[in-house]
Amino acid sequence: MSEEIAVIEGDGIGQEVIPAAVEVLDAIAETDASVGPFEYVAADAGDAVAAETGEALPDETYELAANADATLFGAAGETAADVILPLREAVGSFVNVRPARAYPGVDAVRPETDVVFLRENTEGVYAGHEDRLSDDLSTLTRVVTSTGSRRLAEYACEFVADGRGPDHRDGFTVAHKANVMRETDGRFREEVLAVADEHGIEADEELMDAFATKLPLDPSQYGVVVCPNLAGDVLSDLAAGLVGGLGLLPSANVGADNGLFEPVHGSAPDIAGEGVANPTAAILSAAMLLEHLGYAEAADRVRDSVESVLADGPRTGDLGGSATTAEMTDAIVDGL
């Protein structure tokens, strides 16, 4: 039986980097009999389909993602939130896994950075109950449950116990703002620390503002970082700035048995259509997809090849090179 992979390129460079990621998946499936076969099913989402149909995320696309074994998503433009937030829901994702590491050969503000953010993916301000109470006043209801916090913490403990965190740090750090959001982040913090304790996993904590100061000063003190939704969004994007930008960063939206894999970068309209987008983030997202489907060794092959190409292979303009997307992708495929 083949595994069904939903492929949603979306807008802009999504249409260039997702084909590159599929090429890598194909090369893996061809050279490793234990992997696949994969059946790719394409679907639309983003600004272009919204302009045509009025819907940034057509029902068919939602259903496809909900029922696939895994989904590869590129990027969306103006409609990003209308696409990605429902897609995360479609795959039942409760954690957004965001590794941010620097690579030898790539300029980084902080080359020692090697952190993995585990971001709560359903609650916080993203739960999205907003009201316009008067001409002057709007409110948003931020939501934190023990169920959601514990589910994330269980995942974090397993992640750490499986040795999937960076080598330089045991356990994990929980980042929050419980000194101000005492009831909501207080609940989050308490549940996450309690679950760590139950599993005998070392956990320390940091206020999210203090974390934002300390990460640039000394990234080596952090490994796995567990955060509420918006904190995880902002702090992982900060880490992206320290490792050289969004062109390198993959992410996984993990659900109970489904997953959505996407580069952290956006649709980059300024360079879209020119064939020069950096495929690394999409290809590393495909590696996370392979890992999710149980092909850990294949995932490592992809990562190793990406690493060698970043170290001394052809590179795209954002990395100071002049390679096209195709040239860089070919080099990664050749190096598998």
Add this chain to the structure above:
Amino acid sequence: MSEEIAVIEGDGIGQEVIPAAVEVLDAIAETDASVGPFEYVAADAGDAVAAETGEALPDETYELAANADATLFGAAGETAADVILPLREAVGSFVNVRPARAYPGVDAVRPETDVVFLRENTEGVYAGHEDRLSDDLSTLTRVVTSTGSRRLAEYACEFVADGRGPDHRDGFTVAHKANVMRETDGRFREEVLAVADEHGIEADEELMDAFATKLPLDPSQYGVVVCPNLAGDVLSDLAAGLVGGLGLLPSANVGADNGLFEPVHGSAPDIAGEGVANPTAAILSAAMLLEHLGYAEAADRVRDSVESVLADGPRTGDLGGSATTAEMTDAIVDGL
């Protein structure tokens, strides 16, 4: 008539750096007949007074701050939020001004950093309506008003028009998360941009997560940054990490005619009592106090002296030197 300055040292190194700041104020008042005289009134706040009386912020301290011409605050330990949030309210502060710049002679991750955050100081998640709705569920009501957003924006426009922003950038940037918090940050964003437009001030915008990526990659593209409350907290602390840490960063909580001035750093229990704390942030906070009282020239004298000492004077351990708080303070006083 003398001007009354409430002096709240608080806990830990607050008791070392605030006296240093008062020494500098005294030296200014003595050498500049147009400044002062100042009458200092001391009051307690923080962990120590909480342990004694059960109240981290005694009523007398609140009243003193509310009625003084300006308040100088050091730091509080565990009780920081119980002290600083009501104190901001006591002085009627609606904007938290947080300059973050690197200095020649001080190691910085990003030496080009020179930004001023104008943080909304009354609303957002800090408005603090939290509820425990069930054993599983807690909520927080985030609050944004047009009144609060416009008041901050008016301040920002005046700030920019008065040339108080960094020289390298015109206008200001508004950082928000209106793609997710559409109603609340949508209101904030819209009102701030509208006020800028009314005043003919150039304003651009950035999603707060994108801002967190871009600031470390290229801080020179930003000058004045206008933010909702929590965004301002986190993003300004990020900037602190880029300029070398919290030891250098002053802040002003500005109200209609009152103000509370505090270093961004905390009580640093690890080094408290040893006389080695870096007095720079407190002394620069005193400079902001002078500016607030209308003594712009005196404020510049303080800043210039701090800058020379940072460039080649005695410095404390956090800056790689071995000077005591007293030695560094003396050098700054001598250089006035």
